Amino acid sequence: MSAVSHPSPRWRTHGLPAEVTSFVGRRREVADVKRLLPGSRLVTLTGVGGVGKTRLAYRVAAELCRAFPDGVWPVELAELENPELLAQAVSAALGVEDHSGRPPVEALTDHLRDMTALIVLDNCEHLLPECAVLADALLRASSSVRVLATSRQLLGIPGEQTLDVQALPLPGADPGSVEASTRYDAVRLFVDRARAVRPGFALTEDNRQAVERLCRRLDGVPLAIELAAVRLRALSVQQLLGRLDDRFRLLERRSCAAVERHRTLWALIDWSHTLCTPEERLLWARASVFVGGFDLETAEEVCAGDGIAREEVLNLVAGLVDKSVLITEETPFGVRYRLMESLREYGRERLAECGGTDAVQRRHRDHFARMCADTLASESCQLKLLSRVKLETANLRSAMDYCFGTAGDAAYGLRMAADLRNHWLSGYLGEGRQRLAQGLALHHAADEARGRALAVDGWLAVVDGRPDEAVRLFDEAREIGERLGHGVILADVALQQGLLALDRGDAETAITLCRAADARHRATGDIMGRIRASLWLAGALTLTGDLDAAVRTAQEGIALCEAHAKSLYRAHLLTMLGVAFWRRGDTGRAGTLVRESLTFHRELGNSRGIGLNMAVLAWITAADGRYERAARLLGIFERFSREPRSRQAIGAQVAGYRHLRPYQEECVAEIRRALGETDFEAKVRGSARLDVDQALSYALEESAGDDVAEAAGPADGACSTPLTRRQTEVARLIGRGLTNRDIAAELVISQRTAEGHVEQIMHRLGFGSRSQIAVWISEHDGRNGTEVEHRGRHLR
Structure with a gap:
């Protein structure tokens, strides 16, 4: 049983993927793990590589979903190379985005403190001490959290x-x-996987003994069996067995130090390697530098050269896919490829043997450095760029690790960290500050790289709520800018100081600094600087009550964003424009603007932006006198902020917008007075329990208000359904045979959103395929139709 592909959509209640191949055997092991978990809060599945630990853990987790109302969360650690980022990786898998500047472990334990959840830590062996410390901290923080680990x-x-x-x-x-x-699981697995590559394959008296012997030669290791079964595309079972036997007899004379099963698996991988062409072997070795996968264009840039022509890469990739060396994965950006971890380890050894590691690693670094720079300079869609960066997080981390671990390359890594400033602000604030600090500690030259990094780190320090650190960083950045005569650095420092003044509530100083910075950015031609200046200037003008000027400033910034495809800042400016219109009393227009911003942040998966949108929508709704809905929106805001309501101030939860704190406090007080304490608390608590899909649909008014109550169960006499109205609509489109792309077009949503709806439906219904959804919706609609007809007859 090989590890399955694990897609990672940003928002979900349970993070388990649907199984893409059948689960064979392991009934006793599944029962054993389910028996152990209630009595022990940490259960570790051990075993050799390829034995099926991951698949077993995920099957158990899927069967226990109902026992963990706050989620079953898989955390894949195989692609995490830096142990210092373990807590951040777990937080990202759980959707925890903390902007308080606390240590990541503290933020994570606070998030889990009152939750009943199962965390699956998969592939811990290369981070064993760190995983042990983190698991112990998580279990001590909450008595209702369980950890299921896989490790050698x-x-x-x-x-x-x-x-x-x-x-x-x-x-x-x-x-x-x-x-x-x-009756033997090893044979059943081989037959099942053989049918996948040769439809109609069956175990017969003619091939039975060959299949049994082959499974014995592979020691019953699931990964080895699956790798062998794929060869039936070109060989008979007897031919496969003959070649395997010859190869293993040769390989068994290798090191006696290795565990027998591990030697056998390695031998099979080695044999698969010999079946590749020399060019495919070279591409396999070079592709091992990627962490978490790659696409074709990236492979052409990083793997071509020195024996592989760029135009040959496509055919070589296709050849490795055919040989099951590369696994394909569908993403919103097209097909990606990845090596299973054991195959990647093998490839890295081969790359080291041929002495090509440094050259390929440098091409990998250069490619991802260009991607970082594109997030600032490119005129293409910013949403697409930032979403792509999130997809490439593991590769970006690896590239920076290489820079910071290679003599003379620290400045290179520091530039990458500075270029990723918008990425850090979309949910990775702590990691961004850590990376900038790492680079600044290694690169001391008073040059452009250090000056830019200091300015960016100062900005993040303001957002992080650390103004004293920000002042120190800005002072050094300004000194470097003045020494170099670098207008961009000086303009950035002036602008960030404006943000710092705004954050401290000094709106007049902020206005002066932001206008001065805007003039500098105009002089240097820095479009992004002008856009950021308009965002903070609009906020400061709103705070002083100069609402007409705030509206003009925000609209000018939005026009710049639209002219230069800066969709992230357009979304932030839409929110600030909405605040200005709300302050002017135009709640209708304000709500439309903020919901448009929320739609963008949902697509990006940016909880910081979503949190701000939820708070502002609550203010607008309260101004219209819709206090129950406003209270529910506050509860949803809490769902995203994960902060106690005793600190219910927007500045405490949505870092970088502390100047909006008075509006939040006024709104909470007004709603409490209107509803009374008991009703207010009930509404907030009820909506705080909504899953992400329900919460966003409610805030965007995609579903009726009773969908909030639906999360707690159907009303008496109502037809029970576990789906929201939007999910039911998607299910009906699946029943009509529409693909995710077709569903996205039909509902005028992105394909990524459609994919998220489908995964939520599968989780809620406990299904593993679209065909099961189609059958269910047909039966569900049939039952409802019968009930409606019955009620109609009764009324007549």
């Missing part, structure tokens, strides 16, 4: 229970019949 070694913390995942059961020398042979 125990984590070694008190209370840990372990299950050694063995290879699949194998037939003896001759079980005697086809029926007897198929």
Whole structure:
């Protein structure tokens, strides 16, 4: 049972993917793990590589979803190379985006403190000490959290229970019949995977003994069986067995230090390597520098050259896909490819053997450095760029690790960290500050790279609520800018100081600084600087009550964003424009603007932007006298902020907008007075329990107000359905045979949003395929139609 592809959409209640291949065997192991988890809060599945630990953990987690109302969350660690980013990786998998500047572990434990959740830490072996410390911290923070880990070694913390995942059961020398042979899971797995590559394949008396012997030669290791089965595209079982036997006899004379099963698996990978052409082997080795996958264009840039022509890469990639060396994954940006971890490790050894690691790593670094620069300079859609950067997070981390670990390359990594400033602000604030600090500690030259990085780090420090740090960083950045005569650095420092003044509530100073910075940015031709100046200037003008000027400033900034495809800042400016219109009493226009901003932030998965949108929508709704809805929006705001309501001030939760704190406090007080304490608390608590899809649909008015109540269960006498209205609509389109792309076009939403709806539907209904959804919606609509007809007859 090989590891399946794990798509990672940004928002979901349970993060488990649908199984893309059948789950064979392991009934006893599933039952054992389910028995261990209630009594032990940490269960670790151990075993050799390729034995199926991940697949077993995910199956158990899927069967236990109902027992964990706050989510079952898989955290794939194989692609995480830097142990210092472990807490951030777990936070990202759980959707935790903390902007308080606290240590990541503290933010994560606070998030989980009152939750009942299961966290699956997958592939811990290369981060064993760090995983042990983190798991212990999580379990100490909450008595309702369970951890299911997979590792080749125990984590070694008190209370840990372990299950050694063995290879699949194998037939003896001759079980005697086809029926007897198929009772063994190893044989069943081989037959199942063989049918996937050769439809119609069956276990017969003619091939039974060859299949049994082959499974025994592979020691019942699921990954080895699957890698062998794919060869049936070109070979018969007998041919496969003959070649495998010859190869293993040769390989068994290798090191006696390796575990037998591991040697066998490695031998199979080695054999797969020999079946590739020399060019495919070279591409395999070079592709091992990628962490978390890559697309074709990236492979052409990084892997071509020195023996591989750029125009050959497509055919070589296709050849490795055909040989099951590369796994394909569908993403909103097209097809991506990745190596399973054991195959990637093998490729890295081969790359080191041929002495090509540094050259390929430098091409990898250069490619992702250009991607970082594009997030600032490119005229293409900013939403697409930032979403792409999120998809490439593992590769970007690897590239920066290479820069900071290579003599003379620290400035290169520092420029990458500074260029990613918008990425850091879309949910990665702590990591951004850590990366900038790392680079600044290594690169001390008073040059452009350090000056820009200091200015960006100062900006992030303001957002992080650390004004004293920001002042120190700005002072050094300004000194470098003056020494170099660097207008861009000086303009950036002036603008960030305007933000700092605004953050401290000094609107008049902020206005002066932002206008001065805007003039500097005009002189240097810095469009992004002008856009940011308009955002903060509009906020300061709103605070002073100069609403007409605030509206003009925000509209000018929006026009710049639209002319230069800066959609992230357009969304922020739409919100600020909405605040200005709300202050002018035009709640209708204000609500339209903020909902448009929210639609963008939903697509990006930016909880910081979503949190601000929810708060402003609550203010607007309260101004219209719709206090119950306003209270529910405050509850949804809390759902995204994950902060106690005792600190219900927008500045406490949405960093970088602390100047809006008085508006939030006034709104909360007004709604409390209107509803009374009991009703207010009930409305806030009820909507805070909504899942992300329901919450966003409610805020965007895609569903009626009763969808909020629906989350707690149907009303008496109503037809029970676990889906929201939007999800039911999507299910009906699936029943009509529409693809995700077709659904997106039909509902005028993005394909990514459509994919998220489909995954939520599968989770809620406990299904693993679209065909099951189609059958369910047909039966559901049939039942409802019968009930409606019955009620109609009764009324007549």
